[in-house]
Amino acid sequence: MRILIVGCGRVGGLLAGRLVENGNDVSIVDANSRSFRRLPEKFPGRVVLGTGIDEDVLRTAGIEQANVFVAVTQDDNTNIMSAQIARNVFGIDRVILRIYDQARAAVYRQLGLTVICPTTTVAGMIEEEVLRSTTAALRSS
Amino acid sequence: MYIILVGGGKVGYYLTKTLINEGYEVFLIEKNPLKCHTYSERFGSVIMQGDGAEAATLAAAGAARADVVIAVTGEDEDNLVICQMAKEKFHVGRTIARVNNPKNEELFRRLGIDVTVSQTNVILSLIEQQIPDLPFVHLMSLRHADLAIVEARVAEHSPILDQPIERIQFPPEVIVTAILRKGGLIIPTGQTVIRAGDELICVTKREREEALQDLLGI
Numbered sequence: 001m002r003i004l005i006v007g008c009g010r011v012g013g014l015l016a017g018r019l020v021e022n023g024n025d026v027s028i029v030d031a032n033s034r035s036f037r038r039l040p041e042k043f044p045g046r047v048v049l050g051t052g053i054d055e056d057v058l059r060t061a062g063i064e065q066a067n068v069f070v071a072v073t074q075d076d077n078t079n080i081m082s083a084q085i086a087r088n089v090f091g092i093d094r095v096i097l098r099i100y101d102q103a104r105a106a107v108y109r110q111l112g113l114t115v116i117c118p119t120t121t122v123a124g125m126i127e128e129e130v131l132r133s134t135t136a137a138l139r140s141s
Numbered sequence: 142m143y144i145i146l147v148g149g150g151k152v153g154y155y156l157t158k159t160l161i162n163e164g165y166e167v168f169l170i171e172k173n174p175l176k177c178h179t180y181s182e183r184f185g186s187v188i189m190q191g192d193g194a195e196a197a198t199l200a201a202a203g204a205a206r207a208d209v210v211i212a213v214t215g216e217d218e219d220n221l222v223i224c225q226m227a228k229e230k231f232h233v234g235r236t237i238a239r240v241n242n243p244k245n246e247e248l249f250r251r252l253g254i255d256v257t258v259s260q261t262n263v264i265l266s267l268i269e270q271q272i273p274d275l276p277f278v279h280l281m282s283l284r285h286a287d288l289a290i291v292e293a294r295v296a297e298h299s300p301i302l303d304q305p306i307e308r309i310q311f312p313p314e315v316i317v318t319a320i321l322r323k324g325g326l327i328i329p330t331g332q333t334v335i336r337a338g339d340e341l342i343c344v345t346k347r348e349r350e351e352a353l354q355d356l357l358g359i
Contacts, residue, residue: 053218055244077194077218080225084252103196104222107229 001025004066006052006082007073011098013038015070020045027061030073052082055089063090071097076104083113142166145207145233147193147223148214149176152239152260156213157184168202194222196230204231213239221245224254276359277350280342287347292321295339296358307331312352315345 001024005012008030016028017040026045029052030036036047050057052073063069069086071079076099083097096114099105105117142165146153149171160167161184169184170193171177177190191198193212204210210227212220217240224236237256240246246257262282269278270292281290295302301309306317306329320327321340327333335341345353 054242055248075218077216077222081218081221084221085248088251089248101195103230104194104226107196107226111229 001068002062002066003027003068003070004058004061004063004086005029005070005072006058007071007079008035008038009072009074010038012070012072015072016040016043016045027066029057029061051078053078053085055085058082058085058090063092066090066092068092068094068096071095076101080104080108083108087113142208143203143206144168144209144211145170145193145199145202145204145227147171147210147212148220148239149173149180149188150213150215152213154180156211157187161187170198170202194219194226196226199223199226199231204233207231207233209233209235209237211237211239215241217241217245217249221249221252221254224249225252228253276357277354282347289345289347289350290318291343291345291350291353293341293343293353293357293359295335295337295341297337299335299337299356299358301335301356302337303334305332305334309335309356311356312345312349315343315349315353317341317343 003019003024003026005016005026005028008028012028016026019026020043027048028045029048029050031051033049046062048057048061052058052071063086069083069092071083073079079097079099083095086092087095096116098116098118099108100119102117102120105115109115144160144165145168146157147170149169153169157167157169167187169180169188170191171188172192174190177188181188189202193199204227210224210233212223214220220238224238227233227236235255237258238249238254240249240257240259243259243261246259249257266279269275276294278292279289280292283289317329319342320329320333322336343353
């Protein structure tokens, strides 16, 4: 699979390393060259310096050949814009993006994008743990 | 008419001021608390501190009853999301986005923004109008319909010199709406005769521009 990732933060860097290990062809874009330090040593994929909301940058990163597009920069709106460029300009079916704000996540999910919202996911996981400890406390009392 | 503006930079500031003076009901959303403080001293309570891409902020500003949302921040990605949230979540009828990178105009329209304003393109066209010797200038592009309003000067060797408009075969989809001659304005009729040096203000389809230029000897 040819995968293009926009944003080389902790998530983007980790994801790029894992996907390469599984034999995928990965390109990664970030606006800050220091971010690429998060990639594994001798990363075999393509590394492109630039903003993920610029069609020319995305072209350089090989978006025209990509099967999957992932947007995981720190900025929700950058992820939203680059994901829509990937889908509406370059016609990529599989577009996955991260949106922290749950209201925005809901709107763009409705527009057909695959949205991961860490805020709701993490809050849900923590809530589960909290509930589990209160049940345990109740049981032991 | 109720207008919500997002982004209190220079553009947002002067737009707010002008629209208020013209009697519109205006509300400005700006991220920076310091700016909000200064502006509220000048405009009164029509300013709110917040992130215009956030649903809660838009709701508090009354987006549900807004007729127009205008996003004029310095970041294209923010302007896009502000307008899309206004449309998708609050069903705002008309959204206008400032586009900082002119390449994004086309993209924004494709993504459902009603009107885009690219400063770069606007300034470029204003500069073109001020350069005296340009015989063919775009005054305005109406890209939804692929139309343009142009100003074109009739050359000395144009084939249509000294003929009345009714006898001239203009290219299809070209209309001469006004003629500027020696500083005066002429609203043309079929009998108006074209002279060398006349400035024709035309509405034209983009693809007819070249034919029009040929006809005027440009």
